[in-house]
Amino acid sequence: MPDLTPLAYAALGLLNEGPAHPYEMFQTMVHRRDARNVKVRPGTLYHQVGRLVDLGLAEAVGTDRGGNRPERTTYAITDQGRTVLHDGLLHLLAEPADEYPVFHLAVAEIENISLAEAVAALTARAAALEGRRADTDEILGVVTAKDLPERYWLDVSYVRAMLTAQIEWLHATVERIQRGDVPWGGPDAGADAPADTTMNSNSKDTTR
Incomplete structure (x- = not known):
């Protein structure tokens, strides 16, 4: 299974709702306030959709041009894309990831x-x-x-x-x-800090 970014999963989810062009997908994500989950920028989204196409998870299904606007390509999710979306979400939901906030x-x-x-x-x-x-x-x-x-x-x-x-x-x-339930000590503790007698102020517990 390919290693996909959170934005790629979000893009696959949108394409699973129906064919769309990247700018339309971006507008939908903004409307839904998806920025609370992923960093959303038009250029990054276009790049992710292109990568999904390269991986065979999405495909171009048509183009359109409105007025003087540039030509827009509409994309749709493939059967392989639906499988990857399904299996990837199961993995993300069930297995805690190593994260370093x-x-x-x-x-x-x-x-x-x-x-x-x-x-x-x-x-x-x-x-x-x-x-x-x-x-x-x-x-x-x-x-x-x-x-x-x-x-x-x-x-x-x-x-x-x-x-x-x-x-x-x-x-x-x-x-x-x-x-004072959490003893405070060390070189920059402050004059009002309770003394910490649990360990030497010049050393740090390396077992945690």
């Missing part, structure tokens, strides 16, 4: 900043995520108002659940740090 790295190295800075940064992140959750609630309001079957917007409810979990963890962690 930068926030995980930042949390792993958080002892290198002061307690006050850590609290401020985590609080700012929580506020930013609350803004994203508000945007997600707006999207949920739109799709539910259209009475769309839930299978078409399960991703939105998943994103909201993940945002809520992150926000709750951030607020709880900030409270624990401020109470």
Whole structure:
């Protein structure tokens, strides 16, 4: 099975709905706010559709020209494309992938900043995520108002659940740090930080 990018899977999904030209696909993705899942740019989408054609997963089925606009090629998914889309989605849904979010790295190295800075940064992140959750609630309001079957917007409810979990963890962690439940030490801990007696301040636990 070819190694496809998230945008390629999104493009295959659109072509599985029916033949379309890349600009029409781009407009549909913008309308559906698919940028919450993949980075969508017209040039990148055109490139992905071209790669799908090279792989035999899509094919050109016609061209049209409207007024003075450039000629547009319409593409359709092939039988092989439907198989790859089906099998690829099953794999992505069932098997967790090794991912390396930068926030995980930042949390792993958080002892290198002061307690006050850590609290401020985590609080700012929580506020930013609350803004994203508000945007997600707006999207949920739109799709539910259209009475769309839930299978078409399960991703939105998943994103909201993940945002809520992150926000709750951030607020709880900030409270624990401020109470002193998370000992803070090290060269840049700040004068108000509780002493950390769990390990030498000049060394780091390398077993985690």
